[in-house]
Amino acid sequence: MTDSVAHSIAAEMGARRGLEIIGFDAVSVDTSVVREIVAAIDDMLTKYPIALRGIEITDPDGGVPARGPSAAMQRSESAAIWMVLDGAALATLVRPAGSASPRKWLRRRRDADRPVYAAVVREYGCALEVAGDFRARHEAQRVLITESLRGSRDLASSPLDPGPALIDAFTEVALRGDRAGKLAKTLHDMLVKMARAESADLSA
Numbered sequence: 001m002t003d004s005v006a007h008s009i010a011a012e013m014g015a016r017r018g019l020e021i022i023g024f025d026a027v028s029v030d031t032s033v034v035r036e037i038v039a040a041i042d043d044m045l046t047k048y049p050i051a052l053r054g055i056e057i058t059d060p061d062g063g064v065p066a067r068g069p070s071a072a073m074q075r076s077e078s079a080a081i082w083m084v085l086d087g088a089a090l091a092t093l094v095r096p097a098g099s100a101s102p103r104k105w106l107r108r109r110r111d112a113d114r115p116v117y118a119a120v121v122r123e124y125g126c127a128l129e130v131a132g133d134f135r136a137r138h139e140a141q142r143v144l145i146t147e148s149l150r151g152s153r154d155l156a157s158s159p160l161d162p163g164p165a166l167i168d169a170f171t172e173v174a175l176r177g178d179r180a181g182k183l184a185k186t187l188h189d190m191l192v193k194m195a196r197a198e199s200a201d202l203s204a
Helices: 004-017 031-047 087-091 115-131 136-149 162-179 182-203
Strands: 020-022 052-057 081-085
Touching: 004 020, 004 031, 004 052, 031 052, 031 087, 031 115, 081 115, 087 115, 115 162, 115 182, 136 162, 136 182, 162 182
Parallel strands: 020 052, 052 081
Antiparallel strands: none
């Protein structure tokens, strides 16, 4: 028997957003996980709209993605953008019923309180990279090299591998807003700008 509640929540979001939905009818997909996925997707598509084709959540019991390309793959002009979420990884982020709430010092962080939400936001950052055809990496690399030469304490990623830095920056700004660091805001803006420019080019 499938979890009809979880599936109906995902299906409603899919119909509302014009997205294909795969894997949300698996019996082992927790309803609370689906609610957080839907909340994150709604927030991200509203604030950072892209031509997202669909969302797949893999079976927490070991299923493999049915569709592609994933957000981590280079796309051609005609390739659809899919978000493929690791159901097993998301399941580990759900606190058991009755478990203690996060310690007081963690409550300032939205990703500590809502780890599934934060994980989906991070994957959406990957989708933004695909939407921008990975063009933000060139500008990001220049910024990271400059920061490295300055000995910046904010630099947490290798200038030679700007992809992770862009995703980290996007996630930080999406979750923390004005409280995010200056470098994170700079990289976030690059990623969003390139994704929007690519979307405009394709719709022209």
